[in-house]
Amino acid sequence: MPIVFARVDDRLIHGQIVQAWLPELNVDEIVIPRSPKAQGNFNEGLLRLSLPYEYELTVLDAHRCKDYIEHSAKNIFLLAASLSDVMPLLEDGLKVKSLNIGGMHFKQGAQKLDDNVFLDEQDKRLLSIFKTLGLNIETRAVPNSKSISLEAVLP
Template sequence: MPIIFARVDDRLIHGQIVQAWLPELNVDEILIPCYKESCLNRGLLRLSLPYEYELTILDPHACARYAAESKRRIFLLMGSLKEFTDLIKDGLQIKSLNIGGMHFKDGAQKLDDNVFLDANDKQFLKLIRDLGIQIETRAVPTSASVSVSEALQ
């Protein structure tokens, strides 16, 4: 499967992605699963991404199949853990997940500088961990990796 990197970041495409992750990863395309196409401004996301990268936005249920059939090297970028767990349920095979940014919301506890988890997030993360998927939080490739699985113990 051509998914090179999977990241949950509620900001989607932003400076850390463009300036730090893309040069490090050697990918061809960013794939964003989204339930409501209206929730994303496709034009703004496209403008935020350097021209040499493809951008594909699909319903999450179509993403696992798309990734399995693609010949491109894919950076899977999601706005929430729900999208990721739905992809796994739809057959996505992946070994690791990076959490880049899940910002504060009511009832959330701080895990790292840019990662706040509520009860639903913790349930999603436990499901992901129990499937043997490694979970880390790291803002940029040069940052120290923090294991999220250990924080869920």
């Protein structure tokens, strides 16, 4: 399976990804599933400019990701903007072993889990489903930081 690392981060490509995660991971490409909701405020060109030239960037409709990833010979960093962008991938049968929660910033009604992770009821419900599916879920902003447990906030 070519997925080396899967992460949810609402900022997508930014300093922590470029300076901390990419040097730690043996990846060739970042694949971002694009939800229909994101189409109005999504700038693929800006994301490409944020990424060092040696890494490829592929942005696909979420339902096209499974086939693309399963037929790829590249080592892939799957990077989603939200938990709801990950759900269609799992529903389509994409096998993801673990999911890193890196940045889900404040939104109305959300509970603070960590400085960069705020979960609303929908997020908690999705994380419970992910755990039921056997995903190992961790929250780390950068590779050498400590993971925060989700057990206290999940139903």
